[in-house]
Amino acid sequence: MATRQKTSAAADRQGVRDAVVVGGNRVPFSRAGKKYADASNQEMFTAALEGLVARFGLQGERLGEAVGGAVLKHSRDFNLVRESVLGSSLSPATPAFDLQQACATGLEATINVANKIRLGQIESGVAGGSDTVSDAPIAVSEGLRRALLEVQHAKTWQARAKALAAIRPGDLKPLVPATDEPRTGLSMGEHQAITTARWGIAREAQDEIALASHQHLAAAWESGFFDDLVTPFRGLTRDDNLRADTSLEKLASLKPVFGRSLEAPATMTAGNSTPLTDGASTVLLGSREWAESHDLPVLARVVDAETAAVDFVHGHEGLLMAPVHAVPRLLARNGLTLDDIDFFEIHEAFASTVLTTLAAWEDADYGKNELGLPGAFGTVDRTKINVNGSSLAAGHPFAATGGRIVATAAKLVAQRAAETGEPARALISVCAAGGLGATAVVESV
């Protein structure tokens, strides 16, 4: 039955045309409160979009759709992407919509645009995302909010006075957005610390991942890999979280910040966790025909995508483990195994996220009981993971990370295919708040 479904799913997709990645553009990512301290989501996303337009000569072009979003979003930004389109030199006839899937926003936007292209609904589109922690919206307390709403709804001045009188001094304290999971009250770092403890991931292994991320990203910048993927913004030309000169010694000297109340030793530090970051990214996608008719390059095609979600509320699974479930399904549906993948882009929410993902895939019991496989899912060749660095070094402006990774992965497979003459594939895996995960495969063309 499963085989038949697989065959049928594969057969169905044969009639679907390819969606290809033409290129990407982002602003350098900046640590919160620094260069982009007063830049809004719309300003950053418009800058990233305008850089994309300039790079591919899209001035006045009517694209099929622009899709993106922000995780920390003010209610005034309800049409963030549409407003950014109107502020860009794209044709104002380019439709747009906002979506949001926490840290998977950018990848989910890419999947949406690619699917519309594959279905023939649009010929071209932009996917992306923007996030700012520096310029985050601040909310009023629930008590003040309810009182103010009641004042608005009140018809008489007595009723207004009564509503205002209900405000208590404690209600005046502003609510700053937090990364706590609403259902558990635990921050994402605390959740991952629990998963880290459950899998027994060592501090040293996490620091090695962090070091590799910085070294790889620094090398990629040095080699010019990002020259056609990034446009300077507000005087910043490179990701300012990058520490090319960091070392295992420096990373080892940092004090743990998450998991300090657990029985297991705390291992997660500011060095092996992503910092709060501001930034925006975009990816340009189209049909092959559209790219060809516009004389645009083609880096890769979007093969397929799979999302997953896990029950972390009842402690069944770790908050950031959803991609672990999505990837086996994604690969199986496409007749692929881990050995068919040349590049693994595993979003480094924390260094230990990468390590718990790998550990779960290598565990036979987990493979059987959680993934429904005959045994362990498999082992990933460590040299294929995040070869040009990832979020630990670049930073992680939540909704902007997906676009950064898609553009990087597409360019990596294009380069590899050009070098070897063989097709190359990249697997993208992004974990997200709410026990969510989005994954995708891109392949050279």
Added chain:
Amino acid sequence: MTAEPLRTTDGAALRVETQPSLPGLGGLYARGAAASGRIAAGRALPSLPIIGTGRTASDRPADHAAGGDLLTLPDVAYRVPGVTTADLARHLHEYQRLLHEPVGDVLPAGYLHVLVFPLATAVMVRGDFPLPLLGMVHLRNVVELRGPVRLGDVLEVRAWAENLRAHRRGVQVDLVTEIRPDDAKGNPDPLWRGVSTYLAKGFELPGSRSSTSGAGEVPRGYDSATAGTTSRGETWLPPLPTGRWALGPGTGRAYGAVSGDRNPIHLSALSAKAFGFPRAIAHGMYTAARALADVGHVRGDAYRWTVEFAKPVLLPGTVDMAITPETDGFAYVGWNARRHRQHFSGAVTPL
């Protein structure tokens, strides 16, 4: 009404007194405080026979065997028919928001406890109830909900006290409350049944001194001397948490406002100090109901919900908690991560 014979769990007959409506809690606390004062006065002045309905162990010599009926429970069950819920929407939704329950028209088991708690309290403030309301410690609570109760349902509520028995540190008693649909079908089985066990410290059952050790009656970690250890004396190792509650200083006041349970130990540090607590403490049922809400929809419409209270949660405070899937439901435990002490533990089991 048809005066069907009503009996306690161990078969003692109860006189049913039908009340016109559920009492308000505010007045009951005033009466409870007065009664507590009377009982306290009785403890201080044991020679006054009319008010000496309770005795502390120190008041009497160990061989004082007389007056075996000094501590007896009222043989009365309160019954209130025709309890309407149609006008409770706003109150229900306030409760649901406070306890992190999904907002809707189904009354969670914890809300039903809030609804019937005044009737149980009315039993406890009767002149012939032998223990003081104020100062009693909520040890455990067991609730069985057999099916959904919805806004608009008309209910019949019953409450009585039973099973007065010894506890290592005093006397414990069960307050039983039952809810049935008031639909003239004479439903023999309740839709909701709650058993709240309270401890009155320092009291003693006549002739039961030797049997008051009852280790099994003591929730794990209840006694400060054994807190942080299991009943076998092993150090308790907290599991990996699945959640963390940051409880602000107003937690007790907020639940007090919604539940009507404005026991002074929950309201402010000052009023709690009068009862020997360093700061205000969270309502036990607030913590149990938060845990029930954390278990969420998987509990279904019919479930058994239990809680054993250990060390009280001082406010403001942080409670680490873990929900663990079991074969037939979920176990939960809440603790103080810094002190390795359990606050409460329990289970939610679909029925």
